[in-house]
Amino acid sequence: MFARILAIATKEVRQLRRDRLTFGMIVGIPLIQMLLFGYAINFDVRGLSAGVVDEARTSLSRALVADLAATGILRIDGYSSSVDELRRRMRTGEIAIGIYIPADFERRRLDGDRPVAQLLVDGSEPIVESIARGFTAMPLAARPGIYSPRRSVLEVRTEYNPERRTAVQIVPALIGVILSMTMMMFTAVAIVRERERGNLELLITTPASSFELMAGKLIPYVFIGLIQTTLVLALGAALFHVPLNGNLGALYAAASLFIAATLALGLLASTIAQTQMQAFQMSFFLLLPSILLSGFVFPFDGMPPVAQWIAQLLPLTHFIDLVRGIVLRGATLMELRVPAEKLLVFLAVVFLAVTLRFHKRLD
Amino acid sequence: MNAVARPSAQPAISARGLTRRFGKLLAVDHVDLDIPRAQIYGFLGPNGSGKSTTIRMLCGLLRPTSGECLVLGHPVPAAAELLRHKVGYMTQRFSLWEDLTVAENLDFLARIFGLSRQQRTERIRQRLDEYRLADRVAQRAGTLSGGQKQRLALAAATLHEPELLLLDEPTSAVDPQSRRDFWESLFQLVSRGTTILVSTHYMDEAERCHGLAILDRGKLVAEGPPRRLMDEIDAIVLEIEAGDIRRARHALDGQTFVRSVAQLGTRLHALLEPGLADAEARVTALLKQANVDARIERVRASLEDVFVAATGFNSDRATPGASADADGR
Numbered sequence: 167m168f169a170r171i172l173a174i175a176t177k178e179v180r181q182l183r184r185d186r187l188t189f190g191m192i193v194g195i196p197l198i199q200m201l202l203f204g205y206a207i208n209f210d211v212r213g214l215s216a217g218v219v220d221e222a223r224t225s226l227s228r229a230l231v232a233d234l235a236a237t238g239i240l241r242i243d244g245y246s247s248s249v250d251e252l253r254r255r256m257r258t259g260e261i262a263i264g265i266y267i268p269a270d271f272e273r274r275r276l277d278g279d280r281p282v283a284q285l286l287v288d289g290s291e292p293i294v295e296s297i298a299r300g301f302t303a304m305p306l307a308a309r310p311g312i313y314s315p316r317r318s319v320l321e322v323r324t325e326y327n328p329e330r331r332t333a334v335q336i337v338p339a340l341i342g343v344i345l346s347m348t349m350m351m352f353t354a355v356a357i358v359r360e361r362e363r364g365n366l367e368l369l370i371t372t373p374a375s376s377f378e379l380m381a382g383k384l385i386p387y388v389f390i391g392l393i394q395t396t397l398v399l400a401l402g403a404a405l406f407h408v409p410l411n412g413n414l415g416a417l418y419a420a421a422s423l424f425i426a427a428t429l430a431l432g433l434l435a436s437t438i439a440q441t442q443m444q445a446f447q448m449s450f451f452l453l454l455p456s457i458l459l460s461g462f463v464f465p466f467d468g469m470p471p472v473a474q475w476i477a478q479l480l481p482l483t484h485f486i487d488l489v490r491g492i493v494l495r496g497a498t499l500m501e502l503r504v505p506a507e508k509l510l511v512f513l514a515v516v517f518l519a520v521t522l523r524f525h526k527r528l529d
Numbered sequence: 530m531n532a533v534a535r536p537s538a539q540p541a542i543s544a545r546g547l548t549r550r551f552g553k554l555l556a557v558d559h560v561d562l563d564i565p566r567a568q569i570y571g572f573l574g575p576n577g578s579g580k581s582t583t584i585r586m587l588c589g590l591l592r593p594t595s596g597e598c599l600v601l602g603h604p605v606p607a608a609a610e611l612l613r614h615k616v617g618y619m620t621q622r623f624s625l626w627e628d629l630t631v632a633e634n635l636d637f638l639a640r641i642f643g644l645s646r647q648q649r650t651e652r653i654r655q656r657l658d659e660y661r662l663a664d665r666v667a668q669r670a671g672t673l674s675g676g677q678k679q680r681l682a683l684a685a686a687t688l689h690e691p692e693l694l695l696l697d698e699p700t701s702a703v704d705p706q707s708r709r710d711f712w713e714s715l716f717q718l719v720s721r722g723t724t725i726l727v728s729t730h731y732m733d734e735a736e737r738c739h740g741l742a743i744l745d746r747g748k749l750v751a752e753g754p755p756r757r758l759m760d761e762i763d764a765i766v767l768e769i770e771a772g773d774i775r776r777a778r779h780a781l782d783g784q785t786f787v788r789s790v791a792q793l794g795t796r797l798h799a800l801l802e803p804g805l806a807d808a809e810a811r812v813t814a815l816l817k818q819a820n821v822d823a824r825i826e827r828v829r830a831s832l833e834d835v836f837v838a839a840t841g842f843n844s845d846r847a848t849p850g851a852s853a854d855a856d857g858r
Binding site: 169170174176177180366527529 | 610613620629
């Protein structure tokens with residue numbers, strides 16, 4: 167049995183080595199995704215363009231605008247004469263935030279009860295909205311006469327990522343996203359390609375069993391996945407100073423488990439699809455919910471129950487639990503037993519389904 | 530050495546009422562087969578006659594809708610896995626890996642068939658010599674010529690020394706010289722005791738088989754050694770040499786006792802109703818009436834005549850490749 171699995175794995179590696187494009191993807195996809203996500207995805211938003219309507223035109227109102235600009239989050243991009251004009255500029259996408267200082271600014275200030283000015287926020291962009299809301303809680307520099315520094319009830323201490331850098335949060339989980347992308351594609355086409363090229367009809371008349379065929383196709387890609395993992399980690403450390411707080415062996419163990427699960431899922435798609443195109447579409451169909459629901463972008467706990475159930479069925483959810491735990495929180499595999507076990511169960515169920523679904527027949 | 534004189538008690542393949550449906554299409558319709566061992570047995574038929582479907586059922590790739598089938602004494606598809614070691618299958622389309630070299634392809638299949646290291650090196654060397662591929666070992670299979678691919682596929686299908694070889698239109702993409710070589714190899718295999726079932730739509734290939742089954746729209750319409758089929762044809766075969774061949778043909782078309790007319794160069798080849806009295810005289814009269822000078826001769830039936838007679842004289846339907854030279858580009 168092992169001799170046959172080895173024979174199939176050897177064949178896969180030989181074919182892969184000759185397939186320049188796929189080989190390029192192994193290195194290219196992590197590299198490009200890493201740079202894209204690492205540099206472009208940034209939740210510490212800076213320099214949002216803002217328009218200003220200052221109806222008060224007092225020295226204090228100008229001081230308020232200057233203070234807002236000084237946070238660096240806003241970049242003042244021109245003054246308008248009316249709120250209507252602000253709205254129009256927002257509609258065209260020129261500005262993301264409007265600052266409206268009403269004519270009775272000075273009186274409001276003295277009243278002390280009412281807010282002194284208004285922020286108009288473009289609610290069509292998810293992150294901008296929450297950033298702008300942050301302003302209401304933002305302690306602006308104390309300026310006697312305008313506002314007094316308020317005392318916070320709670321003080322926040324950010325563990326594992328004291329500088330609150332987005333790259334630190336993104337990069338470890340990015341290992342999972344990149345693996346989902348490449349691994350599923352590799353195996354999703356693995357069987358369909360052989361079917362399209364006519365190899366399958368020969369292969370299924372050999373004594374190799376479904377299990378041997380599937381295992382032989384899966385194993386080489388586990389190693390390729392581990393190479394990609396290493397690549398992302400190394401790039402993360404070099405470019406974004408992402409630390410590795412946990413045990414490297416534990417990380418590779420978790421990654422192997424996840425890679426095998428994703429590959430098995432790809433094989434399953436491959437046994438269903440009739441053409442390479444369909445196999446690609448199927449893996450894409452799974453990729454989007456994986457990215458959205460796994461906790462890669464949006465916190466898992468905040469999702470409605472139905473979404474959480476779906477997310478439980480996606481291997482990426484559990485891997486992100488594992489990888490953030492190991493890389494950032496320095497947790498051991500024993501401490502992360504629960505997601506590890508879920509991945510293991512997922513792998514077993516899917517691989518079983520693959521072996522059952524793959525008939526050595528043409529009908 | 531004498532292949533025919535080695536009749537085994539048990540036929541290599543025996544099938545009763547083998548039937549396969551694809552939805553509404555009846556691809557194979559109650560086919561009975563008894564294929565003796567150590568012979569080349571041919572399936573002759575046009576595309577879509579059920580040749581490939583039958584072969585695929587025999588090697589367990591498709592399940593029969595109904596009917597029973599024993600291959601080398603084992604029931605199929607129940608014992609399909611057991612038969613993998615005893616049966617070699619060559620698909621219609623080249624199905625080895627084009628991005629692997631000749632040696633890598635053979636090595637892979639030898640491993641899959643569980644040959645020991647020593648057996649592997651020995652067999653592969655043997656096959657490479659036998660099928661004249663020794664100088665191509667490092668070449669990718671995809672860059673081989675049609676004939677070389679065919680030889681490689683045969684080498685691969687015989688690596689595990691199968692008792693039964695199923696070949697599905699093995700020579701459809703090969704030049705005449707390569708086809709001749711290929712058939713020489715088949716006879717060599719048969720002389721060593723291998724049973725070969727080969728499907729073809731070439732008459733010259735069909736004629737070389739020990740036994741032949743003519744398939745038409747899923748039905749087995751004629752069966753027997755090619756010679757016997759030709760001798761016992763159910764039609765009178767005339768050859769007509771005429772000055773104005775088109776007019777001669779026109780005169781014969783539409784006559785009820787004329788089953789089929791085909792033109793061969795400057796001659797007409799006509800199949801007439803069997804048992805027709807004074808066949809030559811009636812045709813002569815017909816042609817005279819049409820004012821055509823003609824010489825008429827009763828000839829032996831060719832395998833193509835057998836084929837045309839067996840498939841119901843449907844002259845408007847595509848008949849398989851008329852003969853070797855008609856196809857030899």
